[in-house]
Amino acid sequence: MKPQQNRSEVVAPSSNEEIVALAEETLQAWERMRKGAKRLMRMYPVRVCGYCPEIHVGPQGHKAQSGAHKHQQRNGQHGWQSTILDDLIPPRFVWHVPDVNGPPLERELKDFYGKAPAVVELCIQAGADLPEQYKSTMQLDVGIPSTMKEDEMVV
Structure with missing residues (x-):
């Protein structure tokens, strides 16, 4: 096994x-990692x-019982289904902040921020x-209202 690097060694x-x-x-x-996992x-x-x-990776999901509370109505059995890449490599989404030094995000205006x-x-x-596939989710061309009154006027 490879020894773990110290934080001080990372430059x-x-x-x-x-x-x-x-x-x-x-x-x-x-x-590249996402594309390779998708191919596999x-x-x-x-x-x-x-x-x-x-x-579960392999020919068929196992029949072992799960201890999860949600499985009790199924007699402890798993509910196996096809997966998508995001099940295997779940992305952690964050709000896109156009200007990190700008005003803090407002919860009421979250529909105007991209993810x-x-x-x-x-x-x-x-x-x-910015890669092309993320341009639509980041909403870079959307103006963010500066006040709640301005938000109410948006159609």
Whole structure:
């Protein structure tokens, strides 16, 4: 087993160019990992339980009973179903903040903020170019009302 690195051994990028390059490289790795997992899911059957977070990779979901409370109405049996990539690699979505130094997010205006997986938002904030597949979810072309009165006037 490989020894774990100390935090002190990790060297942070020193220049803005290094930060942007690291962000671009991270986004490419994220997309490559998702694409590779999707291809493997076509080759090997993957099932997810509809009642608990358990995932099964192989020809058929097992019949072992689950201790989860949600399974009690099914006599403890899992409810196996086909899975999608987000079941295997669940993205943690965060609100897209156009200006990190701007005003804080307001809960009432959350419909005007875009969402993206946290790793994508991190890379965008670091200066990476936004991948095409995330442009629609990040709502970059939507104006955010500055007051609640302005929000009420939006049709």
